[in-house]
Amino acid sequence: MKRLSHILPAIAVLASALAAAPAQAQNYPDKPVRVVVGMAPGGSNDTIARLISAELQERLKQPFIVENKPGANSTIATAEVARVKPDGYNLMLVISSHVTNTMLYPSLNYKLDDFKPISVIADTPFVLVANTKFAPNNVAEFVAYTKSRPERAIDFGTPGMGSTQHIAMELMDQVAGTKMNAVPYKGGAPAQADLLAGVIPVIFATPTQSLPFIQSGQLKALGVTSKERLPQLPDTPTFAESGVDGYEANVWFGIIAPAQTPDDTVKLLNKEIVDIVRNEPIKSKLAEMGLNPIGSSVREFQDLLDSEQKKWADVIKSANITLQ
Secondary structure (H helix, E strand, O other), X not given: OHHHHHHHHHHHHHHHHHHHHHHHHHHOXXXXXXXXXXXXXXXXXXXXXXXXXXXXXXXXXXXXXXXXXXXXXHHHHHHHHXXXXXXXXXXXXXXXXXXXXXXXXXXXXXXXXXXXXXXXXXXXXXXXXXXXXOOOOOHHHHHHHHHOOOOOXXXXXXXXXXXXXHHHHHHHHHHHOOOEEEEEOOOHHHHHHHHHHOOOOEEEEOHHHHXXXXXXXXXXXXXXXXXXXXXXXXXXXXXXXOOOOOOOOEEEEEEEEEOXXXXXXXXXXXXXXXXXXXXXXXXXXXXXXXXXXXXXXXHHHHHHHHHHHHHHHHHHHHHOXXXX
């Protein structure tokens, strides 16, 4: 009986904890949720984060607050999210560079396994966008132009060294035989601002970012990096149509959380995000932005992360890119 008297309190504590766990999951969220974006306001990832956060706020009756923390190609913000309490109140919108960063920065204090994928929201190709005063008017002319002046590489604006656009530019150099100079910015919006001002001649931009400026005639589209032409830019050829065979690149957008975030919380967030993305009005809004709405399962997101690691490893190794 004496031994039992010692065991019973421990059993009571364990039973209490087990009873509290479902209640905690059922009450989520009961306070504001932070959604971190590792780039400056105004870019595609910021726009998507705010669109999805507003819908989650409406459905789950708590504020979903987007917080921009630009710097070092999102690695500063990502490292912070990796260290926070994994309770579902700190999420992050990431893009394809979430994978390549782990290959580029040898001193990173986090790894992919430090996060739990929730859902891929959408993906999209890039548009090769130029200042209207830049001489080439299509990809074929652009490739010929860069090769005609090997003594001076074309400045190519990117949202940061090691960004998805930077890696896609390196892949273009390898496939098309061009040689360009990557000019890093703290996000896609600042890079496009300098493109509009004529400071740099060309960038890779998402349709979300560039379509309004292309349609207004402030910028011109030279080509798209998808297999097929974009419905929003029917007169802009693909890279393959322009003679750059084998070139394809895109960017995806997804929501992640710290690795130890409760499975019930991840399941709830996945369910809501998938429903948001696959139905109106968000489905149409994403399409209007030039995005392909997805709304993946957690497993599908993990499979994508695994395949992306394989795809970009050779490109990064061949380009000999290492960042600090």
